[in-house]
Amino acid sequence: MADFKFGLFQCFKNVPLLCTAYFAPCFIAGKNAEAAGKSCCVYGFFSMWVPLGTCLRAQVRQEIREQKGIPGSFINDFASHMFCPLCALVQEAQEVTDQQVQPMARE
Numbered sequence: 001m002a003d004f005k006f007g008l009f010q011c012f013k014n015v016p017l018l019c020t021a022y023f024a025p026c027f028i029a030g031k032n033a034e035a036a037g038k039s040c041c042v043y044g045f046f047s048m049w050v051p052l053g054t055c056l057r058a059q060v061r062q063e064i065r066e067q068k069g070i071p072g073s074f075i076n077d078f079a080s081h082m083f084c085p086l087c088a089l090v091q092e093a094q095e096v097t098d099q100q101v102q103p104m105a106r107e
Contacts, residue, residue, distance in 0.1 A: 011090035028089045035096035036063035057081045
């Protein structure tokens with residue numbers, strides 16, 4: 001069993017994805033749901049309704065964890081989306097797209 005490839009707070013290292021999650025969280029939530037085999041539009045739309053959205057995003061996170069063999073629990077998934085929703089969305093998006101973390105410094 002493995003862990004997430006990217007830590008919860010490594011969202012700050014992928015600024016374009018973080019900005020997308022900040023300005024259009026429903027888009028990222030929908031794409032994450034699509035990667036987990038769910039409807040992009042349905043989950044993207046309902047993901048913004050609190051507390052239903054928090055539960056739905058936690059359910060998608062749980063599905064991603066199960067697909068990738070990552071240990072955890074629904075309670076932890078729910079807490080991640082309750083207290084750090086943007087970082088959780090970005091972490092899941094990085095996991096399903098396997099994006100490499102880009103450093104912020106320019107060469």
